[in-house]
Amino acid sequence: MGTISRLSEMLASKQISCTELTKKYLEEIEKANKSLNAYVAVTEEQALQTAKVVDEKIAQGKKLSPLEGIPMTLKDNISTKGIETTCCSKILTGYKPIYNATVWDILKKQNAVLLGKTNMDEFAMGSSCETSCFGGATNPHNTEHCAGGSSGGVASAVGGNIAAYGLGSDTGGSIRQPASFCGIVGLKPTYGAVSRYGLIAYASSFDQIGPIATSVEDAALVYDAISLYDEKDSTSRGNVNGSTFDTLNNDIKGMKIGIAREYLDGVRDDVKNAILEAAKVYEGMGAEIVYFDLPALKYALPVYYILACAEASSNLGRYDGIRYGYKTEHYESIHEMMCKTRSEGFGKEVQRRILLGTYVLSAGYYDAYYKKAQNLRGAIVKAFDNAFESCDVILAPTVPMTAFKMGHAVSDPIETYLTDICTVPINIAGLPAVSIPCGFNANGMPIGMQLIGNKFKEAQILNAAYKYQQSQPDKFKATKWGVQL
Amino acid sequence: MITREDIENIALLSKLYVPEEELDALTQEMQNIISFADTINNAAEDGTEFDNINNLSNAFREDEVVPSYSNEDILRNAPDSAQDHFLVKKRA
Numbered sequence: 001m002g003t004i005s006r007l008s009e010m011l012a013s014k015q016i017s018c019t020e021l022t023k024k025y026l027e028e029i030e031k032a033n034k035s036l037n038a039y040v041a042v043t044e045e046q047a048l049q050t051a052k053v054v055d056e057k058i059a060q061g062k063k064l065s066p067l068e069g070i071p072m073t074l075k076d077n078i079s080t081k082g083i084e085t086t087c088c089s090k091i092l093t094g095y096k097p098i099y100n101a102t103v104w105d106i107l108k109k110q111n112a113v114l115l116g117k118t119n120m121d122e123f124a125m126g127s128s129c130e131t132s133c134f135g136g137a138t139n140p141h142n143t144e145h146c147a148g149g150s151s152g153g154v155a156s157a158v159g160g161n162i163a164a165y166g167l168g169s170d171t172g173g174s175i176r177q178p179a180s181f182c183g184i185v186g187l188k189p190t191y192g193a194v195s196r197y198g199l200i201a202y203a204s205s206f207d208q209i210g211p212i213a214t215s216v217e218d219a220a221l222v223y224d225a226i227s228l229y230d231e232k233d234s235t236s237r238g239n240v241n242g243s244t245f246d247t248l249n250n251d252i253k254g255m256k257i258g259i260a261r262e263y264l265d266g267v268r269d270d271v272k273n274a275i276l277e278a279a280k281v282y283e284g285m286g287a288e289i290v291y292f293d294l295p296a297l298k299y300a301l302p303v304y305y306i307l308a309c310a311e312a313s314s315n316l317g318r319y320d321g322i323r324y325g326y327k328t329e330h331y332e333s334i335h336e337m338m339c340k341t342r343s344e345g346f347g348k349e350v351q352r353r354i355l356l357g358t359y360v361l362s363a364g365y366y367d368a369y370y371k372k373a374q375n376l377r378g379a380i381v382k383a384f385d386n387a388f389e390s391c392d393v394i395l396a397p398t399v400p401m402t403a404f405k406m407g408h409a410v411s412d413p414i415e416t417y418l419t420d421i422c423t424v425p426i427n428i429a430g431l432p433a434v435s436i437p438c439g440f441n442a443n444g445m446p447i448g449m450q451l452i453g454n455k456f457k458e459a460q461i462l463n464a465a466y467k468y469q470q471s472q473p474d475k476f477k478a479t480k481w482g483v484q485l
Numbered sequence: 486m487i488t489r490e491d492i493e494n495i496a497l498l499s500k501l502y503v504p505e506e507e508l509d510a511l512t513q514e515m516q517n518i519i520s521f522a523d524t525i526n527n528a529a530e531d532g533t534e535f536d537n538i539n540n541l542s543n544a545f546r547e548d549e550v551v552p553s554y555s556n557e558d559i560l561r562n563a564p565d566s567a568q569d570h571f572l573v574k575k576r577a
Contacts, residue, residue, distance in 0.1 A: 302522045339500050355501065455539070
């Protein structure tokens with residue numbers, strides 16, 4: 001049974017009240033956050049208010065919905081009305097949204113207990129959480145290592161048991177990579193399955209919100225709850241195929257699991273071996289492993305960085321020091337005010353991506369970079385379409401390595417970009433993918449694998465993920481931190 | 486090849502100041518990133534068009550008046566405001 005179901009049962013059977021449970025989490029945050037740096041803001045007052053409402057419902061004998069009363073967290077780029085939402089950037093310090101993101105509206109209505117907002121790479125630009133203006137979140141398996149990024153705070157909090165689950169966002173791997181580094185489960189849904197309304201934009205044609213949890217069934221429960229059509233997001237489709245939770249335990253005999261040879265190139269040996277071991281586990285369950293080539297993957301990284309930065313340069317144009325956030329103190333003209341505000345307010349990585357995005361969109365370079373990359377995006381979409389004609393699910397590493405040491409990622413931007421090689425193709429093609437733990441390296445750091453599905457086939461990848469989890473429970477090892485159930 | 490002037494020009498378009506002492510290092514860094522991006526020019530064009538992920542077309546709805554935010558709400562996060570307006574410095 002997953003963490004959410006277990007807590008829900010404890011609440012319903014009155015083993016613990018929601019207020020007691022919430023206080024327990026708040027106490028553990030107080031203790032663990034000094035080391036993990038997962039939370040950038042704790043919302044104690046609101047959390048206890050919601051807990052009280054849930055306790056009243058329990059006292060009245062009312063039935064709780066699956067996520068009701070469960071202590072959770074949100075990445076700090078998901079808008080929360082009246083609660084500071086900073087994207088971990090100096091430029092948004094003090095910003096309190098006047099509306100909720102749709103995902104938070106949905107969960108709030110179900111009395112989800114928000115413990116606080118969690119750390120992230122500034123504007124979700126990074127792979128180690130260290131571009132955050134609050135410093136990086138650390139890995140609960142070993143705090144000398146980073147939690148990954150960009151949703152590093154959510155992964156650190158969930159892996160460190162100081163939140164039962166959390167919502168992150170994934171533009172090029174930002175849910176799956178930290179989930180992989182922290183030995184937990186992260187689902188990046190199909191583009192359009194979950195509303196982006198209220199998610200502070202990085203690259204709008206790639207961004208998706210999704211759950212980070214300690215088990216596959218928890219990720220499925222949360223995904224089912226948040227994947228609703230939303231008229232406020234013009235790209236919203238919602239979950240068109242119904243519950244993923246109900247089909248988790250379906251037999252996977254005969255399921256065709258594909259492995260793209262390119263996905264194993266340049267991957268560290270311990271990671272590669274863990275993936276091949278997982279393939280054997282699936283074979284043992286009666287699934288069929290099929291190998292195929294996906295040459296279009298070669299261009300995925302530059303395509304991603306060109307298009308994502310182009311979109312970012314446009315999306316981040318809104319930070320001008322006039323309507324919200326940070327504003328420089330001394331200036332003579334409006335131009336100077338905006339330039340100083342943006343240069344002082346944005347960190348180095350964000351500025352680098354704005355500059356790159358502006359470059360590839362500028363006259364003379366647009367055709368060579370932006371247009372060409374869009375064309376290749378179409379080719380990558382088509383290559384995945386073809387792949388799914390010969391298999392149901394694709395198995396791949398989530399990251400070519402395990403969590404790097406704190407400070408390692410900041411030194412060389414391109415080397416850091418290369419670590420996203422396995423995750424970005426999924427965002428380019430708008431596909432769903434779940435990362436689950438599949439082993440540990442010699443130093444005890446978790447290794448993650450992705451199960452990638454065709455569009456809106458979340459049920460199928462979560463089914464395959466759940467079956468693996470059932471057969472390999474020792475890969476889903478809880479850390480010493482936080483609330484121990 | 487990216488030059489210092491290119492970086493200065495892009496920075497101007499991006500409304501960012503690059504301090505003089507950081508310009509050389511940034512030019513080199515951007516050159517490395519652009520060389521990495523240049524690898525896409527080795528890819529064969531296959532004429533695949535890309536518009537959007539789920540082949541969505543524009544979603545239209547009736548133009549109805551619905552409640553919106555008050556001026557007070559909209560101005561709540563502004564660094565400077567006065568008389569129901571955002572405040573910016575008067576140009577000389």
